[in-house]
Amino acid sequence: MAPLRRKSIEERIAERQAQRGALEGKGKHFEHGPAKFIFVFLIVFVVLGHLLGLILLMMLDIT
Numbered sequence: 031m032a033p034l035r036r037k038s039i040e041e042r043i044a045e046r047q048a049q050r051g052a053l054e055g056k057g058k059h060f061e062h063g064p065a066k067f068i069f070v071f072l073i074v075f076v077v078l079g080h081l082l083g084l085i086l087l088m089m090l091d092i093t
Contacts, residue, residue: 037045
């Protein structure tokens with residue numbers, strides 16, 4: 031009897047992807063809710079930071 035060997039990580043990932051199937055609907059980039067929340071939070075944080083910095087520079091009249 032041959033010793034049992036564990037499948038490589040690539041083989042295990044390929045099996046999981048084959049079992050999962052295709053995404054439903056077009057344009058579904060974020061199937062994971064928390065990832066979508068973090069992405070949106072970071073975008074909003076960066077935009078607000080830039081706007082606040084711009085307002086601060088305009089108030090201080092620093093050029």
